[in-house]
Amino acid sequence: MLLRVIWVLLFATAAFAANLSPVQSTLDAKENELEALNAKYWLNQYQIEQGIAGVSNQEVEARIRQVVNDPAFLKQLEGARFSDPIWQRRRLLFLAAARDSQISTDAGLVKIIESIRKDSSALRYTIGGKQLDRPELDNVLGHEADRDLRREAWYAKADHTKLMGDRLRQAMKLRNQLAQRYTGQSYPDFMLQRRATDRASVLRWYEQIRSATQPEYLELLARVKKDLGVETVEAWDLEYYFSTLTPGIEAKMKAESTWEQTTRVPAVLGFDFKKLPVEVKITDITFGGYTMPIWYGKEIKMLVSNHQGVLFVDTMLHEAGHALHFSFVREPSYILRENYPPPMDEGLGQTLSLMLFRPEISTTIYGLSPEDSKALVERRRLQSNYDLRVLMLHSEFELEAYNNPDQDLTAVHDRICSKYLNVDCHGAAIWGYVPFYFAVPVYEQNYVLGEMFGYQVHHTLDRKFGRVWGAEAGNYLHDKFLVRGGSLTLDQIMLEGTGEKLTADYLIRALKARPKSD
Numbered sequence: 001m002l003l004r005v006i007w008v009l010l011f012a013t014a015a016f017a018a019n020l021s022p023v024q025s026t027l028d029a030k031e032n033e034l035e036a037l038n039a040k041y042w043l044n045q046y047q048i049e050q051g052i053a054g055v056s057n058q059e060v061e062a063r064i065r066q067v068v069n070d071p072a073f074l075k076q077l078e079g080a081r082f083s084d085p086i087w088q089r090r091r092l093l094f095l096a097a098a099r100d101s102q103i104s105t106d107a108g109l110v111k112i113i114e115s116i117r118k119d120s121s122a123l124r125y126t127i128g129g130k131q132l133d134r135p136e137l138d139n140v141l142g143h144e145a146d147r148d149l150r151r152e153a154w155y156a157k158a159d160h161t162k163l164m165g166d167r168l169r170q171a172m173k174l175r176n177q178l179a180q181r182y183t184g185q186s187y188p189d190f191m192l193q194r195r196a197t198d199r200a201s202v203l204r205w206y207e208q209i210r211s212a213t214q215p216e217y218l219e220l221l222a223r224v225k226k227d228l229g230v231e232t233v234e235a236w237d238l239e240y241y242f243s244t245l246t247p248g249i250e251a252k253m254k255a256e257s258t259w260e261q262t263t264r265v266p267a268v269l270g271f272d273f274k275k276l277p278v279e280v281k282i283t284d285i286t287f288g289g290y291t292m293p294i295w296y297g298k299e300i301k302m303l304v305s306n307h308q309g310v311l312f313v314d315t316m317l318h319e320a321g322h323a324l325h326f327s328f329v330r331e332p333s334y335i336l337r338e339n340y341p342p343p344m345d346e347g348l349g350q351t352l353s354l355m356l357f358r359p360e361i362s363t364t365i366y367g368l369s370p371e372d373s374k375a376l377v378e379r380r381r382l383q384s385n386y387d388l389r390v391l392m393l394h395s396e397f398e399l400e401a402y403n404n405p406d407q408d409l410t411a412v413h414d415r416i417c418s419k420y421l422n423v424d425c426h427g428a429a430i431w432g433y434v435p436f437y438f439a440v441p442v443y444e445q446n447y448v449l450g451e452m453f454g455y456q457v458h459h460t461l462d463r464k465f466g467r468v469w470g471a472e473a474g475n476y477l478h479d480k481f482l483v484r485g486g487s488l489t490l491d492q493i494m495l496e497g498t499g500e501k502l503t504a505d506y507l508i509r510a511l512k513a514r515p516k517s518d
Contacts, residue, residue, distance in 0.1 A: 021080075023073075023076050023077060023080045024087065026073055026076075027077065027090060027091070027094060028333070030067055030068070030070075030073070030094070031094070031333050031334040031335050032334065034064065034067055034068070034334060034335070034338075035295075035334040035338075037060060037064050037067065038064070038338070039294050039295055039299075040060050041057055041060045041061070041064070042292040042293065042294045043294060044056070044057045044060060045057065045292060046292055046294075046301050046303070048117065049285045049286065049287075049290055049303055050281075050283050050284075050303070051122075057110075057114075058107070058110050058111075061104070061105040061110055062105065062107070064105055065101060065102065065105040068094075068097065068098040068101045068102065069098065069101070069102050074095065074098055077091055077094065077095060078095065086332060086336075086487060089336065089486065089487055090333055090335050090336060093335050093336065094335050096193075096194055096339075097335065097338070097339060099182045099183050099190070100190075100191075100194055102178070102182045103175060103178040103179055103182060103187070106174070106178055108174060109171060109174050109175065112167050112171050112174070113171060113438055113439070115167065116164050116167050116168065116171070116438045117286070117438065117439060119163060119164060120134075120160065120164065120286060120435065120438075121286060123159065123163065125137050125153070125156040125157075125159055126156065127140060127152050127153050127156055128146075128149050132153075134284075134286065134305075135284055135305050135306055137153050137156060137157070138307065139307060139308055140153040141153050141154060141239050141240060142239050142240060142242075142243055142307075142308070142309075142311060143243050143250075143308060143309070144240065145240075147230075147236070147237070150236040150237070150240055151234070151236045153236070154234075154235055154236035154430070155428055155430075157428075157430040157433035158428055158429045158430050158432075158433075160430075160432045160433040161410075161429045161430060161431060161432030161433065162429070162432075164432050164438070165409075165429070165432045167438075168432055168437055168438055169405040169406065169409075171438060171441075172187075172401060172402055172405040172437075173405045173406075175187040175402075175441065176402060176405075186402060186403075187402055188398070188399050188402045188442045191441065191442035192442060195341070195342045195343070195442070195443070195445070195446060196341035196342060196343055196344075196489065196490040197343065197445065197449065197490075199399065202395070202445045202448075202449075203396070203399075205448065205449070205452070206392045206395070206396060206448070208504050208508070209388060209448070209504055209507065209508060209511075210389065210392065210420060212504075212508045212511075212512070213385050213508060213511045213512060216385055216511060216512055216514075217385050217386075217389070217422065218422065220382050220385060220386065221233050221422060221423070223382075224237055224238065224241045227241070227244065228241060228244075232424075233423055234423060234424070235417075235421060235423050235424075235425055235426075238386055238421070238423070239386075242379055242382065242383045242386070243309065243310075245375065245378075245379045245382070246310070246372070246375050246376055246379050248372065249310065249368065249372055249375065249376055249379075250308070250309035250310060251309075252366070252367065252368065253308075253309045253310055253312065253313045253366075255282070255306070255308075255312060258312060258313055259280055259316065261313070261365050261366060262316045262317055262320050263320070264365045265317060265320075265355050265356070265361060265365060266320065266324060266352060266474075268355075268361070268365075268469060268470065268474075269469060269470070269471065269473055269474025269477060270470070270471035270475065271324060271474060273320070273323075276300070276323065277297070277298050277299050277300055277327060278300045278301075278302060278320075278323045278327065279299075279300070279301050279302065280304065281301070281302065281303055281304070282303075282304050282305075282306055283303060283304075283305070284305065284306060285303050285304075285305050286435045286439065287305065287435060287439075288304070288305050288307065288311070288315045289302070289303065289304045289315045289316070289318060290302070290303045290304075290319075291303075291319045291323050293326040293338075296326055296327075296329055296334075296337045296338075297326075297327060297328070297329065297330075300323050300326045300327060302319050302320070302322075302323055304316055304319055310356075310376070313356060313366070314353050314356060317349075317352045317353040317355065317356055318349035318350060318352065318353040319349065320349075320352055321348045321349035321350065321351055321352035321353060322345060322348065322349050324348065324352070324482055325340075325345055325348045325482050328478060328482040328483055329482070329483060329484065329485050330483040330485075331486065331487055332487075335486065336485045336486045336487050337485045337486075338485070338486070339485065339486035340484060340485045340486055341486070341489065341490035341493065342443070342446040343445075343446050343449035343450050343452075343453055343502065344450075344453060344481065344484060344490060344493055345446075345450075346446045346447055346449070346450025346453070347450040347451075347452070347453025347454050347457065348450075348453075348481060348482065349450065350450045350451055350453065350454030351453070351454045351458065351477070351481075353454070354454050354455070354458055356376075357376060357377050357380045358467075359373040359374070359377070360467065360468055362376055381513065381514075384451070384510070384511060385511050386421075388448055388451060388511075389420040389421055390420070390421070391444050391445075391447050391448050392420055392448060393416050393417055393419075393420040393421065394434050394436070395444045395445045395448070396416050396420075397409075397413050397416045397417075398434075398436075398437060398441070398442060398444070399442075400412050400416070401431075401437075402442075409431055410427060410428070410429040410431065411427070412431075413425070413429075413430070413431040414426075414427045449502065451507055452502055452503065452504050452506070452507045453502060455506035455507045455509075455510055456494070456498050456500075456503060456506045456507075457481065457497070457498065458506075459498075459506045460497065460498040460499070461473050461476065461477070464476065480493075480496060480497035481493065481497055490502060
């Protein structure tokens with residue numbers, strides 16, 4: 001019986017292949033090659049992010065370039081038209097991915113980026129007479145009571161710009177040149193399109209969020225000034241302030257128990273991480289967290305930077321949201337699994353992360369009292385207003401920097417910094433400290449859109465299943481979002497899952513929702 005089944009499957013596969021056009025057969029073969037090459041890429045990246053010497057992706061990226069940079073095939077694919085919408089979607093996504101790869105795997109660009117990455121990982125910052133790595137510097141800014149040390153740490157970020165700034169400009173100029181050659185667009189406009197949005201929409205959302213929450217943000221600044229007892233609020237006061245709001249909660253967020261608690265959050269929705277192909281490692285990396293889909297549905301690796309307190313717990317949950325997505329995504333081909341809308345993927349990270357701030361989760365899984373839970377929600381409301389402004393600052397600066405990489409980028413950063421943070425940014429050359437500019441360019445807008453996505457999904461689940469979620473809500477999250485790759489556009493996914501296109505309304509509502517007085 002088993003032999004008969006095997007023969008039937010082989011016959012069906014052969015019959016399917018026989019019905020494919022030459023272009024379809026080649027596309028199938030190239031997708032399979034890319035899947036294997038990208039698995040190697042991610043395994044290398046897993047080691048590179050941990051600072052393991054002697055590991056490089058230059059050879060893998062060159063091989064990827066050979067697969068996608070096939071002029072004859074790309075010309076055939078550009079001229080092909082498929083009646084099947086899935087094949088047509090695969091065609092469009094492969095062409096966009098090919099152009100992206102032609103840019104990102106350029107030998108000259110790869111050399112610049114790898115040199116920045118390695119020097120960035122090795123860089124140590126002198127603060128208070130001590131040599132600190134990036135996570136330690138970030139911990140000073142977020143947790144150090146000594147204001148002078150925080151100031152020193154804030155200015156120390158300029159060390160990264162001093163060492164890497166010229167190479168970042170070179171990378172921006174080269175990306176622009178390559179994008180014009182392969183796409184006929186500027187690099188950021190091409191990448192925004194690749195990432196399911198466009199410049200006008202992004203900047204419109206930024207201004208909507210900034211202006212709608214400006215009264216609440218100015219109230220926050222007044223509160224910082226009063227509570228810290230400072231004459232003038234400085235940039236190095238802002239991140240630290242939030243850790244002062246809930247010091248008892250910070251102490252309860254223990255690193256040694258965070259992963260176990262993290263797995264209990266999706267378990268509420270019926271997801272068992274013990275049955276998922278996910279490996280977690282806490283280490284010193286450039287980013288707060290990095291989840292790598294070695295093989296979708298088969299092998300997922302998570303790296304989480306060794307931060308402290310609520311930030312660490314929040315990051316762990318966010319990365320676990322990525323891991324759920326990469327474990328469950330179901331699409332008929334690799335290009336569709338790989339090319340999901342990034343705002344959705346970041347939004348799924350935020351969907352899980354936001355559960356920390358639901359009292360029914362924070363009191364049961366994280367052991368907070370009702371009073372602490374309420375304080376944590378208020379801290380999240382206040383801090384999100386600040387954190388989103390930092391993201392919008394980084395993103396808008398990056399778009400302007402690509403307009404002319406040779407302009408005075410420190411002056412550009414200072415202007416946009418003051419616009420969003422409403423403090424004196426002192427003309428400090430700290431713009432080069434942002435790792436996304438070299439490692440994952442034109443990406444930070446996805447975190448803002450992902451926050452919008454997360455609140456919109458929470459609103460939908462609350463409306464459908466009430467405040468206390470269970471397996472039914474988990475099934476809905478799985479069927480409408482976690483299985484999604486690139487078959488549908490972002491708007492199609494949101495319409496199917498929430499009944500409306502992506503909107504900032506629910507995010508803004510949350511940022512303006514002051515706690516009720518007792």
